[in-house]
Amino acid sequence: MKAFVAATVLACASLLPFQQAAAKPIEIKFSHVVAENTPKGQMALKFKELAEAALPGQVEVKVYPNSQLFTDSTVLQAMQLGDVEMAAPALSKFQKYTTKLQLFDLPFLFKDIEAVDRFQQSPEGQKLLKSMEGKLLVGLGYLHNGMKQLTANDPIRTPADISGKKYRIMTSDVLQAQFEAVQAIPLKKPFSEVFTLLQTKAIDGQENTWSNIYSKKFFEVQKYATETNHGLLDYMVVTSSEFWYGLPDDVRNKLKVAMDEAIVYGNKIALEKDSEDRQQIIDSGKTEVIKISAEERQQWVEAMKPVWNMFADEIGADLIGAALEANN
Ligand code: SIN
Numbered sequence: 197m198k199a200f201v202a203a204t205v206l207a208c209a210s211l212l213p214f215q216q217a218a219a220k221p222i223e224i225k226f227s228h229v230v231a232e233n234t235p236k237g238q239m240a241l242k243f244k245e246l247a248e249a250a251l252p253g254q255v256e257v258k259v260y261p262n263s264q265l266f267t268d269s270t271v272l273q274a275m276q277l278g279d280v281e282m283a284a285p286a287l288s289k290f291q292k293y294t295t296k297l298q299l300f301d302l303p304f305l306f307k308d309i310e311a312v313d314r315f316q317q318s319p320e321g322q323k324l325l326k327s328m329e330g331k332l333l334v335g336l337g338y339l340h341n342g343m344k345q346l347t348a349n350d351p352i353r354t355p356a357d358i359s360g361k362k363y364r365i366m367t368s369d370v371l372q373a374q375f376e377a378v379q380a381i382p383l384k385k386p387f388s389e390v391f392t393l394l395q396t397k398a399i400d401g402q403e404n405t406w407s408n409i410y411s412k413k414f415f416e417v418q419k420y421a422t423e424t425n426h427g428l429l430d431y432m433v434v435t436s437s438e439f440w441y442g443l444p445d446d447v448r449n450k451l452k453v454a455m456d457e458a459i460v461y462g463n464k465i466a467l468e469k470d471s472e473d474r475q476q477i478i479d480s481g482k483t484e485v486i487k488i489s490a491e492e493r494q495q496w497v498e499a500m501k502p503v504w505n506m507f508a509d510e511i512g513a514d515l516i517g518a519a520l521e522a523n524n
Contacts, residue, residue, distance in 0.1 A: 221256040222447065226282040227265040227274075229387045231411040235341050235469060236284050236431060237261050239462025246454035251447060263388040269367060275436045276332050284339055284431040288368040294327045295510040299519060301370035302507065303426050303500040307523045309340055309467070312428055315522035320515060325432070334440050336433045336452065337459045340466040341405045343425040347394075347418040347483070348401035353492050355379075355499040361400040364390050371403075373503045374427070378496070387412075394418060405429045407466070410473035415483040422486045426496055433459065 224247070226240050244257035260266075266274050271283045272293065287300040299305070306312045315321045316338040325335030352358050359379040365371040367384045375382035383399060387408075393399045394417040402414065408429070409415050433455060440448060477483050488496075508516060 219253070221254055222443070224255055224257045224281045224451075225265065225279075226257060226259045227271050227280045228259075228261055228284055229263040229268050230261065230408065232261050234407050234411050235462045235466035236339060237411075238465045239339055239458050240284070242461045243454055243458035246457055247451055250450040250454050254447060255451070263386070267386045267388055269386055272333065272434070275434065278436065278438065281439050282336075282433065282435050284433040286341075286366055287338075287428070287430050287432055288366040288371060290328065290432065291368055293331045293333060294324075295507075296324055296327050296512065296515065297432070298368065298370045298507055299324075299511045299515050300428050300430060301368050301374070302504055302511075302516070302519075303374050304497045305504075305516075305519055306428060309342060309470075311522045312340065312430060313463075315519045316430075318518060318522065320518040328434070329437055332437050333434050334437045336435060336440075336455050339431040339433060339459050340463045341407060341429045341431065342466055342470040344403045344405055344427045344429050345409065346401060346403050346422045346424055346426070347409060347414055347420065348422070349397075349419045350400075351420050351484070351486055352401070352422045353486065353488055354495050358401075362398075364393055364399050364402040370503060370507055371427075373506055374500055377500050377503055390414065391417065403427065405470065406474040406477065407469040409483075410469075410476050415477045415480060418483055420486055421477065421483050422488060424488065424493070424496060426500070 226243065228236050228240055230236050232238070232241065240259045240261070244259055247255055247257050266280060266283070268285045268289045271280060271285060274280045275283060287297050290297045306315070321338070325337070328335070346352055346358070348361065350357065355378040360381065362381045362383055363375050364385045365375060365382045372382045372384070385393060390402055391412055391414060394402065394414060401418065404414065409421060415421065443451070474485065478485050504516070
């Protein structure tokens with residue numbers, strides 16, 4: 197009997213490491229490039245809080261802000277290789293994976309963020325979340341940041357003012373064409389390098405949202421910000437299809453609920469930060485915010501309009517039509 201008990205104890209003890217291994221939480225590394233006090237930074241932290249509360253001991257979400265883990269030019273490849281589970285790159289950064297998302301970069305496409313939201317929630321917008329499944333990437337949802345403004349060391353009011361100036365852009369051919377349309381010189385550079393490029397005057401300016409201009413201190417090294425609202429900077433939260441569809445159903449469902457809630461939270465922050473950070477920049481006294489007239493704005497619209505035709509075939513006229521419909 198004693199021998200039987202000893203053998204049973206031994207057998208149980210030898211199983212222990214496997215049981216512990218089985219109980220190890222699923223690790224979700226969420227990599228992003230912005231500061232924590234931004235819509236994306238706050239959304240990622242909210243997702244961590246909600247996911248870990250819904251699946252206690254079953255998942256551990258590790259958020260890496262400020263390009264600590266990957267830059268936007270490396271994160272998607274890392275995701276395909278299984279080195280990171282979640283990210284939310286700007287919609288301008290998916291060009292290598294689908295040409296369809298170039299839609300969101302067309303200048304002056306959406307009249308405001310409510311129109312963007314209507315399009316993103318429409319059947320066409322939702323279909324785009326699945327447009328990269330062939331490349332092993334799945335979109336879990338869209339997150340807003342806001343409309344882009346132009347910063348510079350000279351007052352920019354009309355397209356003529358920007359001619360010949362070097363502007364940092366995200367890795368998007370549409371954005372390249374947009375700046376070339378106004379005779380500026382676009383340079384594709386990672387977000388993590390923008391502050392230094394501006395500080396050292398290697399570039400003259402950049403386009404971004406109020407929240408990024410404020411949180412990354414671009415306003416400290418640029419004298420002017422022109423309120424053009426000429427384009428959109430929103431995100432797609434993505435994960436690898438191998439990771440996502442490999443999860444047990446109940447875990448995947450609970451993570452999706454947590455993500456949906458975190459996105460609602462992040463969108464609320466985006467709305468607040470858009471006006472708060474604009475005001476913080478004005479209050480700093482370091483950057484003058486220039487408001488342009490309706491006539492000046494129309495000059496930008498006309499100068500940049502040819503970009504639409506250049507990309508219409510790659511994006512699809514149906515998609516452009518659906519986006520325009522959302523403006524009504
Ligand atoms: C981001 O908001 O994630 C970065 C945007 C940029 O690269 O300008």
